Amino acid sequence: MEEFKLTTYEQLQEDTDRLLETAEKVGANTWQERVKNQTPHCKFGENGVCCRICTMGPCRITPKAPRGICGCDAHGIVGRNFLRFTAGGSATHSDHGREICHTLHIASPDGDYKVKDEAKLRRLAPVFDIDPEGKETYELAHEVALAALEEYGKPFGYQKMTKRATKERQETWLREGILPRAIDREVSTAMHMTHMGNSSLPEALIRQALRNGLSDGWGGSMMGTELSDVLFGTPKEIETEADLGVIKEDEVNICVHGHDPSLSEMIVEYAENPELLALAKEKGANGINIVGVCCTSNEVTMRHGIPMAGNFLSQENVVLTGAMEAIVVDVQCIFPALGPLSKCFHTKFITTSDICRMPDSEFIHMDPTKAGQIAYDIVKMAVENFANRNKDLVYIPQHKQKAYVGYSCEEIIHKLDGVTNSQVDPTGTYRPLAQVVTSGVIRGAVALVGCNNPKVRHDYAHVELMKKLIANDIILVLSGCSAQAAAKAGLLDKRAKELCGDGLKRVCELVDIPPALHMGSCVDISRMMLLVCDLANELGIDTPQLPVVGCAPEYMSEKAVSIGNYVVSTGIDTFLGVQPYVAGSSECTELLTNGIGDWVGATYYVESDIEKLGDMMIERIEEKRKALGI
Ligand code: BF8
Numbered sequence: 001m002e003e004f005k006l007t008t009y010e011q012l013q014e015d016t017d018r019l020l021e022t023a024e025k026v027g028a029n030t031w032q033e034r035v036k037n038q039t040p041h042c043k044f045g046e047n048g049v050c051c052r053i054c055t056m057g058p059c060r061i062t063p064k065a066p067r068g069i070c071g072c073d074a075h076g077i078v079g080r081n082f083l084r085f086t087a088g089g090s091a092t093h094s095d096h097g098r099e100i101c102h103t104l105h106i107a108s109p110d111g112d113y114k115v116k117d118e119a120k121l122r123r124l125a126p127v128f129d130i131d132p133e134g135k136e137t138y139e140l141a142h143e144v145a146l147a148a149l150e151e152y153g154k155p156f157g158y159q160k161m162t163k164r165a166t167k168e169r170q171e172t173w174l175r176e177g178i179l180p181r182a183i184d185r186e187v188s189t190a191m192h193m194t195h196m197g198n199s200s201l202p203e204a205l206i207r208q209a210l211r212n213g214l215s216d217g218w219g220g221s222m223m224g225t226e227l228s229d230v231l232f233g234t235p236k237e238i239e240t241e242a243d244l245g246v247i248k249e250d251e252v253n254i255c256v257h258g259h260d261p262s263l264s265e266m267i268v269e270y271a272e273n274p275e276l277l278a279l280a281k282e283k284g285a286n287g288i289n290i291v292g293v294c295c296t297s298n299e300v301t302m303r304h305g306i307p308m309a310g311n312f313l314s315q316e317n318v319v320l321t322g323a324m325e326a327i328v329v330d331v332q333c334i335f336p337a338l339g340p341l342s343k344c345f346h347t348k349f350i351t352t353s354d355i356c357r358m359p360d361s362e363f364i365h366m367d368p369t370k371a372g373q374i375a376y377d378i379v380k381m382a383v384e385n386f387a388n389r390n391k392d393l394v395y396i397p398q399h400k401q402k403a404y405v406g407y408s409c410e411e412i413i414h415k416l417d418g419v420t421n422s423q424v425d426p427t428g429t430y431r432p433l434a435q436v437v438t439s440g441v442i443r444g445a446v447a448l449v450g451c452n453n454p455k456v457r458h459d460y461a462h463v464e465l466m467k468k469l470i471a472n473d474i475i476l477v478l479s480g481c482s483a484q485a486a487a488k489a490g491l492l493d494k495r496a497k498e499l500c501g502d503g504l505k506r507v508c509e510l511v512d513i514p515p516a517l518h519m520g521s522c523v524d525i526s527r528m529m530l531l532v533c534d535l536a537n538e539l540g541i542d543t544p545q546l547p548v549v550g551c552a553p554e555y556m557s558e559k560a561v562s563i564g565n566y567v568v569s570t571g572i573d574t575f576l577g578v579q580p581y582v583a584g585s586s587e588c589t590e591l592l593t594n595g596i597g598d599w600v601g602a603t604y605y606v607e608s609d610i611e612k613l614g615d616m617m618i619e620r621i622e623e624k625r626k627a628l629g630i
Pocket residue numbers: 259294295311312332333449450451452479480481482521522523556557559560
């Protein structure tokens with residue numbers, strides 16, 4: 001067996017540098033260049049003190065001009081901007097979830113979309129107050145899908161999924177006035193509150209930001225995750241690979257990118273279509289190779305072991321290899337730069353959603369009722385494009401790492417059940433996990449999530465924190481681009497246990513897992529919320545007492561802020577490595593880093609020094625252990 005070694009930043013940098021040479025050769029514009037053009041960033045924007053929500057402005061707060069024309073001060077402006085930022089993220093995740101509900105609603109035994117996990121469907125039905133007893137699978141699926149869709153606009157009541165949280169959480173949310181109502185309503189309320197002449201009170205704005213986040217995490221995102229499992233199967237442990245080396249020189253390469261798995265599921269299926277494989281052969285290719293970027297990648301890697309070519313800041317690199325026949329995108333986190341960049345190569349940049357239209361792309365509308373045919377057409381287009389590849393421009397960096405992925409809550413429980421010790425509960429619970437945490441074999445857990453951001457060296461913060469935490473016997477649960485950073489580095493290889501402290505290493509050996517568990521895409525952070533609540537229930541405590549924290553060291557998106565708000569509201573302290581746009585208001589900063597602790601039992605911590613950020617998390621975990629007397 002090959003010796004196990006992490007891929008270093010230097011190696012990743014060399015790969016990128018080599019690809020940037022290609023960019024220069026073809027006259028392509030890259031994010032590295034655009035970052036230079038945009039730096040330094042606008043200070044008003046960075047501090048959150050620019051307001052442009054009415055045409056009396058834009059107003060910018062300075063010592064000389066402490067109020068906007070309407071009289072709003074920095075605290076009101078920052079609070080409003082923070083809430084709008086959250087609403088953007090919450091709407092985005094939740095709309096993705098809504099699409100999944102619609103897809104389930106058209107599922108049929110002889111259609112493109114089927115129910116792959118019927119047992120999960122039956123388990124979920126009661127959450128929507130539906131009795132599954134005696135119902136035919138698709139009748140039940142459609143009933144659940146409709147009930148889920150109603151969560152978006154129902155006139156009364158709260159999000160049904162919140163009943164899955166600990167009793168204390170539900171009481172906390174009700175007491176604090178942040179128990180989320182209809183999903184769309186929370187976004188609308190956020191927009192209404194932040195219209196000119198409405199709320200300028202930080203406390204009210206931040207409370208709504210938490211509620212809007214909760215409608216995402218315990219509403220739209222959670223339904224996106226759970227119903228995706230029903231449709232496409234609940235992830236199980238599966239082996240795959242990550243980094244640009246998964247792109248194959250002798251095959252037709254198709255990259256799926258974005259977030260909604262509906263189309264990519266079909267593309268993965270049609271890449272094995274005998275007719276298309278024969279066509280590929282005819283065109284001189286040895287096969288059809290699907291790779292992924294961002295969360296669409298996470299979705300298909302978790303369920304099919306499709307390799308991950310990279311994460312958010314790798315998306316241009318994928319095209320720069322010159323070996324990509326098509327990059328097929330659905331929604332979110334897609335650089336508009338991919339249009340002009342693809343034009344420098346033979347690559348077809350295919351947009352597929354009305355939500356994500358871009359110049360210089362070929363638009364193929366994804367109609368879920370014709371998904372199979374659309375996927376067939378797209379794969380065929382890519383195959384036919386193979387002959388147009390300019391061999392002189394092809395350079396595929398060879399680095400890649402083995403990775404184990406697919407750790408849904410169900411799979412984690414299943415793996416724990418496999419531990420042959422007498423304490424195993426045959427019905428499947430987190431008891432063995434609770435036991436290793438209380439005994440101190442594992443000190444705690446960190447949920448490392450979120451994006452890349454050029455303000456941080458690509459993947460550096462993710463990977464450095466991971467190495468430090470596992471060496472300190474802290475197990476990691478990962479999602480989004482953080483999980484892909486880990487995969488590329490080699491931290492999802494089971495042999496990464498060698499980098500752990502003795503306790504965690506023993507657990508990894510016993511349970512046969514890597515020390516960092518890939519739990520999926522960003523909507524799948526809802527899986528982590530269920531995990532922490534079930535773990536807290538197992539221990540007879542509430543979530544804020546758990547030795548568990550969350551961390552997004554390189555985040556950039558509105559979605560990440562919405563996530564932060566529901567993670568904190570779920571009682572998990574959240575550590576950020578990039579400054580949110582709130583520094584211009586001492587009141588908002590105070591609330592987010594301290595005040596909300598009185599409401600929900602957890603707060604934000606912000607620190608851009610990665611070494612310190614890691615120390616702070618370890619310290620917090622040890623404080624929680626001490627408070628529990630473990
Ligand atoms: O939803 S981690 S860059 S890909 S926003 Fe985007 Fe951020 Fe990546 Fe997934 Ni999540």
